[in-house]
Amino acid sequence: MRQVQVPGERPYEVLIGPGAQARLGLVLDGTARAVVVHAPPLTAAAGAAVETLQTAGVAAEAMVVPDGEAAKTAEVAAGAWEQFGRLGLTRTDAVVGLGGGAVTDLAGFLAATWARGVRVVQVPTSLLGMVDAAVGGKTGINTAAGKNLVGAFHPPAAVLADTDALDGLPEAEFRSGLAEVVKCGFIADGEILRLLTEDPTGRRDTEELIARAVQVKADAVGQDLRDTGVREFLNYGHTLGHAIERLEDFGWRHGEAVAVGMVFAAELAGEAGLLTRAEVERHRELVTAMGLPTTYRGDWAQLQQVMRVDKKARGAVLRFVVLDGIGNPRILTDPEQSWLDAAWAAVSSTHPAAPSNGESA
Ligand SMILES: NC(=O)c1ccc[n+]([C@@H]2O[C@H](COP(=O)([O-])OP(=O)(O)OC[C@H]3O[C@@H](n4cnc5c(N)ncnc54)[C@H](O)[C@@H]3O)[C@@H](O)[C@H]2O)c1
Ligand SMILES: O=C(O)C(=O)C[C@@H](O)[C@H](O)[C@H](O)COP(=O)(O)O
Numbered sequence: 001m002r003q004v005q006v007p008g009e010r011p012y013e014v015l016i017g018p019g020a021q022a023r024l025g026l027v028l029d030g031t032a033r034a035v036v037v038h039a040p041p042l043t044a045a046a047g048a049a050v051e052t053l054q055t056a057g058v059a060a061e062a063m064v065v066p067d068g069e070a071a072k073t074a075e076v077a078a079g080a081w082e083q084f085g086r087l088g089l090t091r092t093d094a095v096v097g098l099g100g101g102a103v104t105d106l107a108g109f110l111a112a113t114w115a116r117g118v119r120v121v122q123v124p125t126s127l128l129g130m131v132d133a134a135v136g137g138k139t140g141i142n143t144a145a146g147k148n149l150v151g152a153f154h155p156p157a158a159v160l161a162d163t164d165a166l167d168g169l170p171e172a173e174f175r176s177g178l179a180e181v182v183k184c185g186f187i188a189d190g191e192i193l194r195l196l197t198e199d200p201t202g203r204r205d206t207e208e209l210i211a212r213a214v215q216v217k218a219d220a221v222g223q224d225l226r227d228t229g230v231r232e233f234l235n236y237g238h239t240l241g242h243a244i245e246r247l248e249d250f251g252w253r254h255g256e257a258v259a260v261g262m263v264f265a266a267e268l269a270g271e272a273g274l275l276t277r278a279e280v281e282r283h284r285e286l287v288t289a290m291g292l293p294t295t296y297r298g299d300w301a302q303l304q305q306v307m308r309v310d311k312k313a314r315g316a317v318l319r320f321v322v323l324d325g326i327g328n329p330r331i332l333t334d335p336e337q338s339w340l341d342a343a344w345a346a347v348s349s350t351h352p353a354a355p356s357n358g359e360s361a
């Protein structure tokens with residue numbers, strides 16, 4: 001079993017490996033009551049978690065919520081609060097989020113808000129949940145105005161990333177998770193890029209990739225839980241990515257939208273003279289090899305409007321995470337409109353906007 005510690009005020013462990021879910025009884029030992037929040041596809045795993053907890057003496061119950069982004073709504077949260085009240089969940093009890101990132105985001109939000117904060121143990125079952133959503137304490141739901149706009153920072157007590165769960169995960173969901181892994185490669189860990197270049201399916205080195213991505217996240221979150229400094233770099237590719245998700249009514253997978261967003265951010269950095277053309281093309285080539293999208297056709301004016309309510313924006317000023325060389329993220333504030341338009345042209349056309357000849361942009 002691999003183990004990554006997330007530092008901070010209340011440090012916690014991320015356990016990664018087959019059978020990690022079975023540690024739930026140990027993690028919540030001595031807890032009177034726990035609610036296991038899950039979506040319908042994970043009913044069997046949630047049943048197993050309830051059984052493990054009950055064997056450990058915890059009065060555990062399963063609570064089913066809608067699948068995917070449909071779980072991250074104010075209505076679903078209100079229904080869950082009602083149920084917590086009926087069950088008599090108190091501040092010394094716990095919530096378990098078992099599922100993909102949508103469920104762990106919701107479960108974390110419920111735990112952050114119920115009784116002004118109860119413990120949450122995250123049991124991510126998707127690759128994206130394991131490498132990203134379940135780690136770091138960002139919790140939240142979506143509103144009509146945008147993605148994750150209502151939420152709280154509420155770090156988990158522990159994260160159990162049981163890699164056995166990945167056997168049942170659809171291939172497209174696995175690829176979506178790989179987008180967050182390659183993001184960590186671009187912003188911080190060249191070894192991730194090397195491993196994914198050798199095997200873009202991510203299947204050969206899955207555990208190593210998960211542990212490395214979690215380490216990148218732990219390093220950022222440990223320094224900056226509240227997202228005012230280095231943590232913002234984990235948002236690479238997300239400014240356009242979140243806008244795509246929002247305009248597609250959350251019909252695009254998060255990782256797919258972020259994949260296009262990273263290519264866009266790379267093109268923008270190319271326009272700003274921060275990345276060479278070869279580095280921009282490295283993004284496009286690797287993302288393509290991993291089976292993720294690099295293009296999106298949509299309403300550019302609308303996308304720009306949605307990007308302005310991104311949590312990184314300040315007032316009406318757009319702020320993007322870009323790379324000043326691979327592995328060296330920084331914030332680009334209020335980029336020139338011509339750079340934005342050129343980056344958009346490059347991701348909204350089937351043909352790359354510029355030749356991949358390695359020239360400096
Ligand atoms: N809080 C954060 O820091 C953070 C980070 C990244 C992403 N997110 C959020 O995470 C969400 C995306 O997470 P996701 O990609 O896991 O999507 P998801 O939660 O929608 O899950 C995708 C699908 O896979 C299914 N699934 C999950 N695990 C499975 C398994 N083991 N076997 C079979 N099916 C399984 C789910 O039921 C769902 O149908 C987005 O809402 C995104 O905003 C949050
Ligand atoms: O943990 C973070 O910080 C991230 O930015 C990780 C992202 O992958 C994740 O999608 C996060 O939920 C986005 O945060 P948001 O604040 O832009 O909603």
Ligand SMILES: [Zn+2]
Pocket residue numbers: 132180238254258
């Ligand atoms: Zn993300």
